[in-house]
Amino acid sequence: MAETDYQQLEERLGRPLLAQRLKIQTHHVARLFGSGKVWFHIEHIRTLHRIIRNILKATGLYKRGHRNALAVRVNLQELRCADLPEAFDGFRLLHISDTHIDGNPELIERLIQLVEPLTYDACVITGDFREGTFEDYETPANRMVELRRYVKTETYAILGNHDCIEMVPVLESGGIRMLLNEHVTLEHRGETICLAGVDDPHYYETDNLDKALEGVPEEQFKILLAHSPEICRKAAFAGVNLYLCGHTHAGQICLPGGHPLLINSKCPRECHSGLWSFEEMTGYTSRGAGTSSVDVRFNCPPEITVHTLRHRV
Numbered sequence: 001m002a003e004t005d006y007q008q009l010e011e012r013l014g015r016p017l018l019a020q021r022l023k024i025q026t027h028h029v030a031r032l033f034g035s036g037k038v039w040f041h042i043e044h045i046r047t048l049h050r051i052i053r054n055i056l057k058a059t060g061l062y063k064r065g066h067r068n069a070l071a072v073r074v075n076l077q078e079l080r081c082a083d084l085p086e087a088f089d090g091f092r093l094l095h096i097s098d099t100h101i102d103g104n105p106e107l108i109e110r111l112i113q114l115v116e117p118l119t120y121d122a123c124v125i126t127g128d129f130r131e132g133t134f135e136d137y138e139t140p141a142n143r144m145v146e147l148r149r150y151v152k153t154e155t156y157a158i159l160g161n162h163d164c165i166e167m168v169p170v171l172e173s174g175g176i177r178m179l180l181n182e183h184v185t186l187e188h189r190g191e192t193i194c195l196a197g198v199d200d201p202h203y204y205e206t207d208n209l210d211k212a213l214e215g216v217p218e219e220q221f222k223i224l225l226a227h228s229p230e231i232c233r234k235a236a237f238a239g240v241n242l243y244l245c246g247h248t249h250a251g252q253i254c255l256p257g258g259h260p261l262l263i264n265s266k267c268p269r270e271c272h273s274g275l276w277s278f279e280e281m282t283g284y285t286s287r288g289a290g291t292s293s294v295d296v297r298f299n300c301p302p303e304i305t306v307h308t309l310r311h312r313v
């Protein structure tokens with residue numbers, strides 16, 4: 001990445017947080033313990049991924065799990081929100097999360113097929129474009145740009161714990177507006193709402209909600225994009241009305257009934273998947289479109305979501 005790109009990112013993210021991200025990016029490769037919100041990061045241990053994959057192959061479960069991983073569904077979700085301006089009643093947001101798009105070469109075609117016929121007013125992507133947590137970032141960034149070509153509206157995104165800051169210029173040059181502790185204003189039928197996004201709160205902990213909401217009028221309706229649900233309490237107390245996130249994959253490998261074996265997230269249980277609320281704030285945690293660590297899913301179908309915002313009376 002060019003020196004001028006780093007300078008621009010420093011202005012946007014702030015010098016201390018950019019330094020924090022770059023240092024963690026450099027040092028995290030061999031680390032397993034003691035970083036981020038949780039101490040154990042399965043996504044960093046490739047040997048463990050191989051062991052799990054081999055066990056699944058030996059027991060004949062791998063093929064089924066891999067098929068499940070590609071069976072992405074379009075989930076139509078109604079979100080009832082307090083204080084939603086009337087003009088936004090019926091506003092539709094296409095929500096894509098956790099594609100880990102280089103982890104499964106067949107996934108991009110499946111996503112294009114699903115996205116192409118949909119109708120919506122804006123698209124949001126809540127991070128984790130990359131399968132790995134280091135090395136090649138250009139392949140996943142370029143594949144996301146390819147997917148973006150099939151999205152008919154403005155597209156806003158944030159980085160996840162798998163993504164590096166160097167992806168930002170590639171994604172933005174492909175038409176994906178990244179929100180690095182920043183916000184934009186969405187206008188619809190003469191009214192406006194705020195769409196804010198924070199950097200990864202889970203592993204890099206470079207989220208800065210105050211900066212993301214700087215200058216936003218207190219009474220304005222606020223949507224927050226955060227990679228994980230882990231800052232939901234802070235967001236609710238900061239006046240966020242709608243919180244959209246992913247990260248958990250709802251467990252990805254679950255027991256029948258959707259009970260996850262592992263949730264790599266430090267947040268209330270209700271926020272692990274789907275629709276939830278915290279005080280007056282409505283939240284939604286996407287199950288994600290892709291897979292992490294091992295390219296299988298069990299009892300936990302992948303999704304992209306079309307949210308329809310509704311005024312809550």
Ligand SMILES: [Fe+2]
Pocket residue numbers: 098100128160247248249288292
């Ligand atoms: Fe993820």
